[in-house]
Amino acid sequence: MARGDLALVTGATGFVGAAVARALQAAGFTVRVTARPGSDRRNLAGLAAETVPLDLAAPASFAPALAGCRYLFHVAADYRLWVPDAAAMRQVNVEGTRALLRAAAQAGVERTVYTSSVAALGLTPDGSPADEHTAILPAHHAGAYKLSKYDAEQAVRVLAGDGQDIVIVNPSTPVGPGDVKPTPTGQMILDAARGKIPAFVDTGLNLVHVDDVAQGHLLALQKGVSGQAYILGAENMMLRDILHMVAVQAGRRPPAIRLPIAPLVPVALIMEQIAALTGKTPLMTRDVLKMARKKMFFSSARARQELGYTPRPAAMAVRDALDWFRREGMLK
Template structure:
């Protein structure tokens, strides 16, 4: 395919960003990716890409990274469900995002695609799938990560009144290349290893990471400026997701359902310990509060306007497990 210009992908060493980078290359663009000092480039193996330094807390690094780029995919973010320093996450997810997008306009970037999250959107009171128009209430944004993504998206929507920015809201990506892994990837790994004997009664939307990446390219091509597009997949109760993983690995599915309320004192103690040790806790009160909500979403707008076509969750899980095995994380 003929070269379509230079594209910058931030966060390309991570899970979603690497998938976007692969999609950008496949679409015939020249690729430039950003990496912080010391970041592993293993997720970019085999890609023909220029790598440049960029730190979202260092605005001086923005202009050199953006210079000469036709398009920007801003997929970098601080994605952790618990942080010892909330202000640090906000500096990356809110301040860094806005400064980078403003610099993109100054550098002549034609269009930017901002990777937000369904964490920035509202939830329905009855647990039916939410969409981009669902009312957003403060109670929907439990924890610093969700709060930071909500505030960032609202600010990006306002910025899109003066520059060409499309917003995409991935749900819960699963698939190959989850190097960290993400909290969801770790859950898939734990379940595959038989280390999740119980579950809580919650629901999530599982999307194949490569579908999410394809959705980014579709948003670049067809998205309306300032509009958010949910890039989701299949809505599943957690027990059904764990049963699916069990089927794919030949293990028995967990049958024990844990009530959330009795877990709160344990979660509180884990968080207090984490504050002293700096180690990420297995469970926090915010994680349990999130688990009380059924986080189902509809990708109907992306399907109708962009041609987004997500595959079933089973295929996402299958590809994730195959990658975990191939990378030596799952024997």
């Protein structure tokens, strides 16, 4: 892998994709990024990269974007925790991924790093950290997004098994600078920093700095084994501790009320019904509550041992996220 090698990054207008593109540029790669017409391109500011159109629902756009690329980082995905049309999400995340990777092989791309998610992995019954070998059960498929990412990863594994050079990475819950949309987790950080989260449910997440996730992508390109998956996470934390950390850093009072999940289910149902009528994303869904019943804790031991992955503490990720939100005027 030499300086100047051309790498295509899909989803570079998004949170993780932009971080991957910046990391590649800093490492000396020539970077090409994709963007759909009309997409928010704020994350591309300051990035010395050619921007080309690509739509995962339009396979005709694949070949021109891939032409001349030695490497592909397929980061793009439809990431929403509630969708009115699950079939449309599946078309992008599963069928679009399969078609793009086949097009990459035809275009002569030497190696692909595919961005999956811990949403595609199983969870342990006792809440201990899961890893790449933890069995996934039907009960773990809470919602269209998780199911689409699981099926997409299985499709990628089939392609790798057929001989295509593809390394899989599974980011946990990234936070940090550049979350322009913001992501559901970024919105939670924002709301907590604004003092808008007075209570919490008893669940847990694995937080990781988005720039560490980006570095994990580069390490996967350099050292990953084709067909192998690597969890890119950092620190397992209970939600109450995450919200406390955000509140302290933002100068707010931490939430002190613990809510049981069961009484929230009918409330979530009503919110979903309203969302179906208005088209606006509900503040809470039954799938989110279903996920909250499990501690989404994960181990990055394989990535640490095999790739040399060294993520920083979650507190630094939250600090950098809040600093960026503050500079962008989003904490007002």
